[in-house]
Amino acid sequence: MVPDLSWYLALSAVLFTIGVVGVIIKRNVIAMFMCIELMLNAVNLTFVAFSSFFQDVTGQLFVFIVMTVAAAEAAVGLGIIIAIFRNRESLDVDDASILRL
Amino acid sequence: MLALLFILFAGLAIGSAIAVVAQRNPLYSAISLIGVFVSLACLYVMLAAPFIAAVQLIVYAGAIMVLVVFVIMLLNVEEEERRRPRLKFLVPAAVFMAAILIAEATFIIYSVKSAGAPTVSASNTGLTAAIGAGLFTKYLLPFEVTSILLLMAIVGAMTLARRSRTLTPTIGVVPGAQVVAMDILRPGSAENLTPVESDTSAEAASLLGVETYKEPKDEGNHGA
Amino acid sequence: MDLTVSIVLYFVAITIAFLTIMLLCAFTVLAERRVLAFLQGRLGPNRVGYGGLLQPFADFIKTMVKEDLIPDQSTRFVFLLAPMIAIVTAIMAILVYPFGPTITIPFVEWTIPLVIARFDVGLLYVLGVTSVGVYGIMLAGWSSNNKYSLMGGLRASAQMISYELSLGMSLVGVVLIAGTLDIYSIVEQQSGWGGLRWNIFFQPVGFIIYLISAIAETNRVPFDLPEAETELVAGFHTEYSSIKFLLFFNAEYINMITVSMLATSLFLGGWQGPFVNQFPLLGVFYFFIKIAFFLFLYIWLRGTLPRFRFDQLMNFGWKFLIPVAILNIVVTATLALFDWL
Numbered sequence: 001m002v003p004d005l006s007w008y009l010a011l012s013a014v015l016f017t018i019g020v021v022g023v024i025i026k027r028n029v030i031a032m033f034m035c036i037e038l039m040l041n042a043v044n045l046t047f048v049a050f051s052s053f054f055q056d057v058t059g060q061l062f063v064f065i066v067m068t069v070a071a072a073e074a075a076v077g078l079g080i081i082i083a084i085f086r087n088r089e090s091l092d093v094d095d096a097s098i099l100r101l
Numbered sequence: 102m103l104a105l106l107f108i109l110f111a112g113l114a115i116g117s118a119i120a121v122v123a124q125r126n127p128l129y130s131a132i133s134l135i136g137v138f139v140s141l142a143c144l145y146v147m148l149a150a151p152f153i154a155a156v157q158l159i160v161y162a163g164a165i166m167v168l169v170v171f172v173i174m175l176l177n178v179e180e181e182e183r184r185r186p187r188l189k190f191l192v193p194a195a196v197f198m199a200a201i202l203i204a205e206a207t208f209i210i211y212s213v214k215s216a217g218a219p220t221v222s223a224s225n226t227g228l229t230a231a232i233g234a235g236l237f238t239k240y241l242l243p244f245e246v247t248s249i250l251l252l253m254a255i256v257g258a259m260t261l262a263r264r265s266r267t268l269t270p271t272i273g274v275v276p277g278a279q280v281v282a283m284d285i286l287r288p289g290s291a292e293n294l295t296p297v298e299s300d301t302s303a304e305a306a307s308l309l310g311v312e313t314y315k316e317p318k319d320e321g322n323h324g325a
Numbered sequence: 326m327d328l329t330v331s332i333v334l335y336f337v338a339i340t341i342a343f344l345t346i347m348l349l350c351a352f353t354v355l356a357e358r359r360v361l362a363f364l365q366g367r368l369g370p371n372r373v374g375y376g377g378l379l380q381p382f383a384d385f386i387k388t389m390v391k392e393d394l395i396p397d398q399s400t401r402f403v404f405l406l407a408p409m410i411a412i413v414t415a416i417m418a419i420l421v422y423p424f425g426p427t428i429t430i431p432f433v434e435w436t437i438p439l440v441i442a443r444f445d446v447g448l449l450y451v452l453g454v455t456s457v458g459v460y461g462i463m464l465a466g467w468s469s470n471n472k473y474s475l476m477g478g479l480r481a482s483a484q485m486i487s488y489e490l491s492l493g494m495s496l497v498g499v500v501l502i503a504g505t506l507d508i509y510s511i512v513e514q515q516s517g518w519g520g521l522r523w524n525i526f527f528q529p530v531g532f533i534i535y536l537i538s539a540i541a542e543t544n545r546v547p548f549d550l551p552e553a554e555t556e557l558v559a560g561f562h563t564e565y566s567s568i569k570f571l572l573f574f575n576a577e578y579i580n581m582i583t584v585s586m587l588a589t590s591l592f593l594g595g596w597q598g599p600f601v602n603q604f605p606l607l608g609v610f611y612f613f614i615k616i617a618f619f620l621f622l623y624i625w626l627r628g629t630l631p632r633f634r635f636d637q638l639m640n641f642g643w644k645f646l647i648p649v650a651i652l653n654i655v656v657t658a659t660l661a662l663f664d665w666l
Contacts, residue, residue: 002103002104006210006211007111011111013206014115014118017202017203026181027181030169031181033169034134035121037134037161038118038121038134038137044141044157048150051226052227055224056226057226057227057232058240061232061235061240063153067156068160068247068250068251069247069250070161071160075254075257075258076254076258076261079257082261082262
């Protein structure tokens with residue numbers, strides 16, 4: 001049996017769902033950020049699967065751009081996390097739920 | 102053969118993804134996420150996209166996760182402690198809705214599958230030349246915009262990491278002083294940031310509080 | 326050739342290359358001790374075999390029977406994982422290097438290129454594997470639960486990720502000249518003109534930048550502050566003993582070897598040399614001669630130069646090497662645009 005397009009799409013859906021569950025469940029801000037990266041990767045897998053099954057390079061180019069955006073987001077997001085940690089001494093998202101310290 | 106490889110890598114990816122969510126220690130989550138990225142890179146190779154697989158390894162597993170692991174180590178993040186969920190009725194509701202979502206997704210995937218499915222063949226699409234050709238001709242505008250986005254990210258990260266109003270030229274990278282981590286967390290609280298001279302014994306003597314070390318007399322005859 | 330034959334050939338090739346690399350690593354350790362000793366005016370270990378040739382095996386047996394300590398409060402899984410990551414990523418990099426030209430086995434008339442796996446993005450694969458190898462050091466430093474290990478590990482990984490950038494950028498010039506990322510093709514394109522088509526003549530600045538970045542990547546003198554400044558407490562592998570320490574130690578030398586392989590394949594023409602067309606197996610000999618030259622260069626630098634301070638190291642990497650590498654790319658691209666390269 002050769003893996004079909006639907007297999008890759010199903011795997012991508014499962015990974016995306018696990019990422020969504022992680023963002024909702026986790027209270028640590030860095031762990032939530034990692035689950036967001038997991039969701040982005042699930043979408044990347046969908047793009048690459050479509051691009052290879054339909055012989056179109058557009059999907060892989062989009063993945064390239066998504067990876068760049070994810071890298072930029074990681075840099076700025078972790079900077080924000082460090083800045084929050086400096087002020088609040090805790091990485092728990094529930095402690096950052098009100099706007100004052 | 103290909104199906105076996107797919108099941109192997111997909112199983113690794115799903116197992117590592119569940120570990121990302123289930124682990125309480127954020128460092129173990131980060132290591133599991135690296136496992137997800139590596140198995141996804143293997144899947145990209147199976148999909149005849151070697152360039153994207155290599156870029157995934159370099160960018161995601163080799164740069165972004167290094168940044169995340171650095172932050173976890175520097176901030177010394179503790180484990181999440183178990184806490185009783187406050188709204189207990191939400192858990193079965195979530196499971197029920199997840200089951201509906203999976204049923205819908207399975208239905209959609211299998212109804213799409215019945216239309217003639219294409220196959221992966223060894224083609225030129227995933228090669229570096231094809232990606233380069235697309236990136237620099239048809240998709241030149243997103244490429245240039247991405248460069249501006251990265252510039253914005255660099256400026257943003259530097260602005261967020263600033264300690265005070267003005268950008269101080271030395272961010273406290275002082276050799277031998279283990280105050281770097283403290284300085285990131287609580288700026289200005291480090292005790293002694295004067296740079297240590299690299300090789301003066303007089304400096305060491307003054308730090309240790311002993312009498313000054315005297316240089317031995319130079320004979321002058323050190324050979325040719 | 327059908328599937329099973331090619332799979333068997335892959336296994337044979339991997340086994341041969343793995344054994345070669347491990348033997349080369351063992352003798353590099355010995356060579357380092359002897360050559361460093363001669364540079365310092367003394368003899369090295371020369372008693373164990375003829376001229377000390379069995380010394381690495383004696384060291385191996387000694388290390389194996391040492392006590393295997395795991396610190397009490399450390400995170401055990403990560404502590405055990407870190408040397409595995411270091412050694413696996415170090416050895417994985419040898420997959421794409423051509424050890425010699427295509428040989429023809431006479432009786433069965435097979436033509437086999439002497440490279441384990443040849444794929445389109447070989448150079449990017451090497452860079453990716455090197456990037457993942459940083460984790461071995463970071464996780465080792467953190468999981469030892471020892472603040473000297475942590476600082477040593479963080480400094481080593483900060484240095485490694487800083488010099489990865491100039492490493493990659495110095496290789497872009499070679500890729501521009503060759504037009505492909507496949508290392509076998511890059512080596513093949515350096516043939517002709519009696520050896521004057523080696524990329525070191527077309528990319529001298531790129532070669533120097535690559536060499537400096539490679540020495541910084543592998544944490545060797547003069548960039549070995551993370552493992553020698555705290556040598557009094559031994560850096561990120563303080564708490565490791567026995568086989569795990571041997572894995573780190575060997576991973577460093579295998580990194581040196583793979584980086585030298587990349588330098589010879591991309592800049593010195595790989596297996597090219599006189600009379601290679603008539604005797605293809607002579608190419609393998611030339612390849613190892615060139616690797617030995619680079620390893621000797623590494624050991625020579627270790628015996629000669631003092632080491633950088635950490636902030637000098639980071640300044641040099643970010644403020645000097647990366648702009649020079651970018652300038653190299655711009656000049657090479659301009660020359661390639663006008664077809665002068």
